[in-house]
Amino acid sequence: MLTRHGLILHVQRDDRLHVSISGNKWRKLKYVLRQALSERATGLLSFGGAWSNHLHALAAAGHALGLPTVGVVRGEPEYAANPTLTDARAWGMALEFVDRQGYRRRHDSGFLAELAARYPGFYLIPEGGSCALALPGVAELWRELPACDRLVLPVASGGTLAGLLSARPERTVITGYAVLKGQGWLADTVCGLHPPAAGDAGWQLRLDHHGGGYAKCRDADRRAIVELSHTLNLPLEPVYSGKAMLGLFRDIEAGHYTSGSHLVFLHTGGLQGARSYTSVKRSGQAK
Structure with a gap:
């Protein structure tokens, strides 16, 4: 699919930073x-x-x-x-x-x-x-990233996105995939953490890929995430990075990204949560 749409995709494996503090x-x-x-x-x-x-x-x-x-x-x-x-x-x-x-x-x-x-x-x-002191730690990520046209990541409480915006290179647009129902308030939260974001045109939120809400994932989406994980040889979970990666590939198929673009996907970790999600699904108590 990436070749067909003329795109290059790299993954920043922040899930490998630490075994427990991911x-x-x-x-x-x-x-x-x-x-x-x-x-x-x-x-x-x-x-x-x-x-x-x-x-x-x-x-x-x-x-x-x-x-x-x-x-x-x-x-x-x-x-x-x-x-x-x-x-x-x-x-x-x-x-x-x-x-x-x-x-x-x-x-x-x-x-x-x-x-x-x-x-x-x-x-x-x-x-x-997600607070003011979280932003500089996140901003240090830019030192480790390759130059790219677009940085893509999952967004929940908004702190990671705000930190990335605080040091965003001019050439790179940031696209955040909301993993919860974030219509309206999520952008306000990001701007509250980093006020200059309100006048920054170099970022956007994709709000239609939350799958029903936080920690909710339809069976068809869950199967698609598992398939993506196997295809990419990349561990994914259905709450954060799995949802965002699925949204990214659906947007690629829909022509949302310009041919010739170099994309970097930020894997934000959280793989431990997949254990809990599976146990909750089995008991029928997913939230």
Whole structure:
């Protein structure tokens, strides 16, 4: 297909960065953790879903640094037995489960103050690790990338995209494939993290390839992702990079990318999440 459409595609394998702190999580947490250590934080606290790559990576990092970790998890306590949270607990992460209504308070100053009072000295990190300190770690990726016309990546909380935009070379357009329903608010989130993005014409979001929402994947799409994985000899999961790669190839077939372009796909890691997704699908509880 690539030859037929006159395209060159390379893959940046950030899934190989670290065995536990994978891909964009390693880059986003780099300076956040340095700041926490400089402030002599007594622990780390953050937020995520029951299959969160971010909480998985944070638990591993806290264990390596000798810092206690707390994860505020959207979901029911029964999810503590899934592979992602089992790993997190093994690394010492304490889990607090909240319902969807309670989880919406994660940006509320009053709720954050409550958590700060209950966990004095803990460094609070936003969901997905997406904050101002995450951007410079992500921006360092440009030193490792080949020159290209288009950089393609999956987008969830927006921090990785914002970090890449903060140092985007003029010749490279960035295309983010939303892996959740991000109509409207996702672009606002990216611009909130990196305000100059609002006036930057060198990026776009593809919003029609989320497959029904975060961590949802239709059976036909899942089979297509498995086939792509085999064809490309590239490990993919159905939540982040698999969804984005499938969206990319569908857009290529539809003629969305200009012939002669050199594309680089950023594999952001998160392969551990495929274990949880499979177990959830088998129990009929995919979300």
